[in-house]
Structure formats: structure tokens, C-alpha cells
Amino acid sequence: MAWRRGFTLAEAMIASVVLAIAVVGISSVLAASYKQSSVRGNTSTALALAQQLMEEISSRPMSVAAGQTDQPGWSTGHTDRTQYDTIGDYNGYTDTSGAVAADGATFDLGNGDAYTRTVSVQSNALPSGFSGTASDFVLVTVTVSMPHSQSLSISQLFTRTNLMRYRKDG
Numbered sequence: 001m002a003w004r005r006g007f008t009l010a011e012a013m014i015a016s017v018v019l020a021i022a023v024v025g026i027s028s029v030l031a032a033s034y035k036q037s038s039v040r041g042n043t044s045t046a047l048a049l050a051q052q053l054m055e056e057i058s059s060r061p062m063s064v065a066a067g068q069t070d071q072p073g074w075s076t077g078h079t080d081r082t083q084y085d086t087i088g089d090y091n092g093y094t095d096t097s098g099a100v101a102a103d104g105a106t107f108d109l110g111n112g113d114a115y116t117r118t119v120s121v122q123s124n125a126l127p128s129g130f131s132g133t134a135s136d137f138v139l140v141t142v143t144v145s146m147p148h149s150q151s152l153s154i155s156q157l158f159t160r161t162n163l164m165r166y167r168k169d170g
Contacts, residue, residue, distance in 0.1 A: 046144040091121035136160040
């Protein structure tokens with residue numbers, strides 16, 4: 001009769017330890033990958049929120065047209081962004097928990113995370129090396145605070161230009 005040889009208890013224990021080490025190693029890599037994916041998703045959402053608000057701000061002029069009355073902005077407690085008529089009206093603006101459109105509608109971000117957008121408007125932001133009137137330059141920075149104490153900022157420099165119209169006689 002031939003004896004069949006099986007695993008000994010020691011061999012089974014060694015195989016279990018090796019398997020446990022492999023599982024722990026793989027799970028830590030998966031956890032890191034998940035966290036990185038989550039951070040990338042938060043960054044993408046924050047960038048979209050910042051760009052949306054910057055686009056809205058860039059649709060406003062630097063100052064009101066001659067003969068028009070300047071409407072109040074955020075710094076005077078006016079929260080209806082549809083009434084903002086200049087870039088400066090956004091200075092100090094902040095909103096939290098998702099995207100808020102100019103008309104007050106909110107967007108569902110789908111992930112339940114809270115994002116806070118803040119706007120800084122710096123007047124007289126003449127870049128070094130440029131000539132011109134400092135009052136013709138405005139620097140706008142939109143900062144979005146994300147979950148997990150992260151933040152993202154985008155900035156845009158606005159300048160006032162004077163267009164001249166030439167008329168050719170004859």
C-alpha cells in the first residue's frame with residue numbers, strides 16, 4: 001500500500017502566513033489607489049466649480065457704463081449674483097456645499113462632499129514689467145476648498161482696453 005503524503009501542519013501554517021502577507025500588501029495598494037482616485041475626483045469637481053464661477057465673473061465689465069447706476073455687490077450684503085454688474089461686485093463672495101448658479105440654483109455634485117468657493121478681487125493689479133495705468137488691471141482669484149483639507153485656486157488677470165474706431169473719409 002502506498003502512502004499518500006499530505007501537507008503537514010507546519011506547511012499549512014507557513015502557507016497561511018504567506019497568503020496573509022500577500023493579502024495585506026494588495027489591500028494597502030488598493031486603499032492607496034482608492035484614495036488617489038477620490039482626490040483626483042475632488043480636484044476635478046473643484047476645478048469645474050472654479051471655472052464656472054470664473055466664467056461668470058469674466059462676463060462682467062470692470063466698471064459700469066457711463067450713465068448707469070452701479071448695483072451693490074457681495075461686500076454690501078447683496079447675495080443675488082444676477083444683479084452683479086461689475087467684476088468688483090464678486091470681491092469676498094463665498095458659497096458652500098455645492099455649486100450655486102448666478103440665479104441661485106444649486107447643482108447636485110453627486111458625491112455628498114462639501115465644497116466652498118471664495119473670490120478675491122484685487123484692483124490696481126499692474127503686473128511688473130508692464131506699463132500703463134494700474135487702475136486698468138484687476139486680478140481675480142477663485143479658491144475652492146475641498147474635502148480632506150485640500151484647496152485649489154485659479155486666477156485671471158483682467159485689463160481694460162480702449163478700442164478706437166477709425167473712419168476713412170472718401
